[in-house]
Amino acid sequence: MKKNLVGVLDYGTGNLSSILNCLQLLGCNTKIVKKEMDLGGISTIILPGVGSMNFAMQNIKKNNLDVLIHKIFIKNEIRIIGICLGMQLFYEFSEEGNTPCLGIIKGKVKKFPKNYCHIGWNNVHTKLLDGIENKYKNFYFNHSFYVPYKKNNSVGVTRNIEKFSSIVSKGSFFGLQFHPEKSQLIGRKLLNELIA
Amino acid sequence: MIKRIVGVITVMNNWAVQSIGYNTYRPLGRPEIIAQNLDRWQLEEIVVSDISRSRHGLGPNIELLETIAQKKISTPLTYIGGIRDVSDALKVIKSGADRIGIESLIDSKPEAAKNISSAIGAQALVIAQSVFTNGNGLKKFNYIDKTTSNLNTNKILDNMTSASELLLIDVKNEGKSESFNKKILTPFHESDIQIICFGGISTGSQISNLLNNKNVSAVGIGNFLNYSELANWNLIKNSQHKSTRQLSYGKLTQGAKEWF
Numbered sequence: 001m002k003k004n005l006v007g008v009l010d011y012g013t014g015n016l017s018s019i020l021n022c023l024q025l026l027g028c029n030t031k032i033v034k035k036e037m038d039l040g041g042i043s044t045i046i047l048p049g050v051g052s053m054n055f056a057m058q059n060i061k062k063n064n065l066d067v068l069i070h071k072i073f074i075k076n077e078i079r080i081i082g083i084c085l086g087m088q089l090f091y092e093f094s095e096e097g098n099t100p101c102l103g104i105i106k107g108k109v110k111k112f113p114k115n116y117c118h119i120g121w122n123n124v125h126t127k128l129l130d131g132i133e134n135k136y137k138n139f140y141f142n143h144s145f146y147v148p149y150k151k152n153n154s155v156g157v158t159r160n161i162e163k164f165s166s167i168v169s170k171g172s173f174f175g176l177q178f179h180p181e182k183s184q185l186i187g188r189k190l191l192n193e194l195i196a
Numbered sequence: 197m198i199k200r201i202v203g204v205i206t207v208m209n210n211w212a213v214q215s216i217g218y219n220t221y222r223p224l225g226r227p228e229i230i231a232q233n234l235d236r237w238q239l240e241e242i243v244v245s246d247i248s249r250s251r252h253g254l255g256p257n258i259e260l261l262e263t264i265a266q267k268k269i270s271t272p273l274t275y276i277g278g279i280r281d282v283s284d285a286l287k288v289i290k291s292g293a294d295r296i297g298i299e300s301l302i303d304s305k306p307e308a309a310k311n312i313s314s315a316i317g318a319q320a321l322v323i324a325q326s327v328f329t330n331g332n333g334l335k336k337f338n339y340i341d342k343t344t345s346n347l348n349t350n351k352i353l354d355n356m357t358s359a360s361e362l363l364l365i366d367v368k369n370e371g372k373s374e375s376f377n378k379k380i381l382t383p384f385h386e387s388d389i390q391i392i393c394f395g396g397i398s399t400g401s402q403i404s405n406l407l408n409n410k411n412v413s414a415v416g417i418g419n420f421l422n423y424s425e426l427a428n429w430n431l432i433k434n435s436q437h438k439s440t441r442q443l444s445y446g447k448l449t450q451g452a453k454e455w456f
Binding site: 051 | 197198199235241289291294314315316317360361388390413414441442
């Protein structure tokens, strides 16, 4: 049985195919969203995350998607899941290109010290995925900017050279610093729960 | 941070090949099928290295990446081969790769390499270097014209400010059993860079030994994943390395399947 219709926001960065493939493996109907008119019937929208912050924000503003995302947040009817850069977009400001972002969640996205890149698999300490032992909650990360851990809005935390928020939520918005679509079975399991 | 076991698929003229010492190549089959297997086996990453692109002046193998993408794999994918500029790099990312690797470009067009890093981010760029040591410093092997030269490690470290990881390929031992030369790592011991070791890695104890180095973030395995089904299981089990990923697939993958 097909699940709800899931939209993937196309704001002109990165590739959409990985997330579309993952959603299709979960049995979802999918749709590319470029404007408000495309929202009909959609229960969840994914903000995929590859690319640079300033380029992403430029595209979002150029296409008035910032206005649309705020409208969705206020209406609280559609769930939005931001992945990696897509999660960082929710914050007020990013050190990546000193870019003002969407401001849905208070706080700042910072650069890891010493040009450090957090690449590969790491553990996410979270109460989500109840029933799965924490040692198996390992996801694929690929980023050099991060959101410092704060209790507010954080539902998942990860440590590397810094402790940072790896899952955040506010209202109907969820942000994942890692790539669930590239985290094999555990990634699909989490995405499946979030879009259900 | 969890250390990674990376499956490396070497591609030549659209066929996956076993490569031995950069001069003998034996066909293995279709690269997309091997990628699909490595995804099912839950390797931490897959590197697809197309060695027939740069040497013939061809661009990246977009057709191959699209074929792999059709298999809907959910393992992180790094592509190496033929990338010449930002435009090529962006095409590779759009075709399904999470990261790209460059080797000859870093010497032939260092500015292009920097521009690629700016466009896709340092986290998405890997610098590959084919090297060997004869006890008298590190030598770099140019696989296109088959020449060798001294490796300038300071230059490599400088280049690494635009990239996330250094893929060090042991040319002399590539394709041979349990032979990766650890001395290759010596010049980088004091640095903060993250290194993927590749070439002649075939046993659990060897993997464990390499991963004990603080700046070795991953080991790449090519030929030795092709001799048995779920070959990585034995390697991980034997290495019993604390920093590798805990997997839940149990005896016959039933663990993770029960999640759904």
